[in-house]
Amino acid sequence: MIDTLEVKKQQSSYRTTILLYHQIGETLHNSVNPDCFCRKEKFCQQMEYLKSSSIEVVSLDRAITALFSEGQPQRNQVVLTFDDGCGSFYDVAHPILEKCGFPATIYPVVGSLGQVANWGGKVYPHLKILDQKKLIALSNNGVEIGGHTVNHVKLDQVPKTDAVQEIKNCKVELEQILNKEVTTFAFPHGKYNSTIIEMVKRAGFKNALTCESNYANNASSVFEIPRRYITNYDDLRSFEKKLL
Numbered sequence: 458m459i460d461t462l463e464v465k466k467q468q469s470s471y472r473t474t475i476l477l478y479h480q481i482g483e484t485l486h487n488s489v490n491p492d493c494f495c496r497k498e499k500f501c502q503q504m505e506y507l508k509s510s511s512i513e514v515v516s517l518d519r520a521i522t523a524l525f526s527e528g529q530p531q532r533n534q535v536v537l538t539f540d541d542g543c544g545s546f547y548d549v550a551h552p553i554l555e556k557c558g559f560p561a562t563i564y565p566v567v568g569s570l571g572q573v574a575n576w577g578g579k580v581y582p583h584l585k586i587l588d589q590k591k592l593i594a595l596s597n598n599g600v601e602i603g604g605h606t607v608n609h610v611k612l613d614q615v616p617k618t619d620a621v622q623e624i625k626n627c628k629v630e631l632e633q634i635l636n637k638e639v640t641t642f643a644f645p646h647g648k649y650n651s652t653i654i655e656m657v658k659r660a661g662f663k664n665a666l667t668c669e670s671n672y673a674n675n676a677s678s679v680f681e682i683p684r685r686y687i688t689n690y691d692d693l694r695s696f697e698k699k700l701l
């Protein structure tokens with residue numbers, strides 16, 4: 458039997474791109490990886506570019522519904538995601554997004570809320586993670602909050618029991634803080650396999666994002682949705698290239 462959704466998927470010429478950012482800031486400190494940073498001026502330019510283009514900036518939910526339930530979007534779409542819950546999202550990125558009227562999804566590391574990043578055996582003194590109060594304020598302001606584990610572990614490299622706890626507990630803790638359901642998950646370091654996907658499903662998440670560099674249209678499932686990584690090395694030209 459012909460899968461009508463599959464046919465629609467093949468026919469669509471429109472792209473959905475999920476952008477992956479980390480820290481948006483004024484100053485790139487030595488201890489911060491330029492791959493996980495985007496200077497404020499660059500971010501502003503990128504958002505202005507999106508604002509003046511025919512590309513629609515949509516929420517993750519909207520994009521997923523278009524891709525997986527309706528067949529395909531009717532125009533080019535972009536989703537903005539921010540991993541780790543960097544404190545500068547509140548002060549720097551969010552005001553710019555608000556001005557543009559763009560929705561966003563952030564994936565904070567729950568175990569580091571209100572502290573500097575401390576994972577993988579390393580402390581990042583210039584990478585402050587959002588505190589609970591700011592996280593609640595963002596959530597109440599329409600920013601979607603997703604799970605990204607408790608301790609930012611490489612899920613395919615820790616014992617299975619630890620991986621299950623990391624996935625389940627980040628959802629439970631975020632839901633307690635936010636008093637709303639948390640449905641989306643992003644794999645820390647982009648590390649996952651079929652067993653990890655099953656754990657994410659069993660924990661009750663409805664979708665999961667990877668770090669595979671691809672268009673969301675090419676997702677093999679709703680639990681393996683690729684993203685395009687934006688770094689401090691990107692200029693407007695490379696940004697444009699990553700979109701379409």
Ligand SMILES: [Zn+2]
Pocket residue numbers: 540541605609645646
């Ligand atoms: Zn991360």
